[in-house]
Amino acid sequence: MTMLATFLAARVFVTSERAGTVTMLDGTTTKIVHVGTRPRGIVLSPDGKRLFVAVSHFRGQPSKTPDGVVALDPATLQIVRHYKAGTDPEGIAITPDGKRFCVANEDAGTASIVDAASGKNIALVTGTEPEGVAASYDGKSIYVTAETSNTVTVIDTKRSAVAANIFVDARPRAAVFARDGLRAYVSSEVGGSINVIDVKNHRTIAHIKLRPVDHPVGVVLSSDGKRLYAATGRGNAVAVVDTTANRVLQYIAVGSRPWGIALTRDGRTLYTANGLSNDVSVIDTAAGRVTSTIKVPDGPWGIAIAP
Secondary structure, three states, X not given: OEOXXXXXXXXXEEEEOOOOEEEEEOOOOEEEEEOOOOEEEEEEOXXXXXXXXXXXXXXXXXXXXXXXXXXXXXXXXXXXXXXXXXXXXXXXXXXXXXXXXXXXXXXXXXXXXXEOOOOOEEEEEOOOXXXXXXXXXXXXXEEEEEOOOOEEEEEEOOOOEEEEEEEOOOOEEEEEEOOOOOEEEEEEOOOOEEEEEEOOOXXXXXXXXXXXXXXXXXXXXXXXXXXEEEEOHHHOEEEEEEOOOOEEEEEEEOOOOEEEXXXXXXXXXXXXEEOOOOEEEEEEOOOOEEEEEEEOOOOEEEEEEEO
């Protein structure tokens, strides 16, 4: 079913890479703005005052928008600033204090650490074809996944330097840190698995295998760290993982090719961006089922939410 006026637990922001848009949904209003070519990674600042979106180019096609990051006012979706980055930026994450963000530049093979106030940035060399980015809750580390080298580059934010590289299963895409800082989880699209990382010792300690049909991308953790939700891409479902036992508890069918995924702060509602069915699935996590489906412009990719 398509939801237009039903109550949503949060404001939801969705990038659509083929349409070049960001959509804001709040249950009563749908607002769509064009932000440039191929918007993908999206993150909301901790204070909720800025929405950062990575915009890039389609290979072999001219782009009217310079590769980089656009900052939007989440209330109006007006673009208020454009930041430079490397070529083909994709994933993006922001530090807990909101002062800096990091974006993975796939073609450049770098990660740009950008000062949100001044726009100054430092480019650090990562693995080959970096894609996903995640920041730890203590602000000390940033993970950047690299799909071709099958590595996670660990960035020490205090030194703005690479601290380590961790090998994981084939084609790592997204990462998420546990709030206690002890573990992190990285999806491997081709490996069809979730890698469990020992954060302190920079090493992979477990691999959670999914179904043969699954090619996981987006991952998100519940606030207590007991449940991991993974968007399975071609598996057209969300995998619900018990992080204590490191095993899949359930698969929840959603739209076609879910990539981006986001969870409300209370953990009750989950959203997936379904890139081929051009919609967003709204999931009741307690019931373990989709309650609504919302149509969005062509090629939904990433999701950010605000209370």
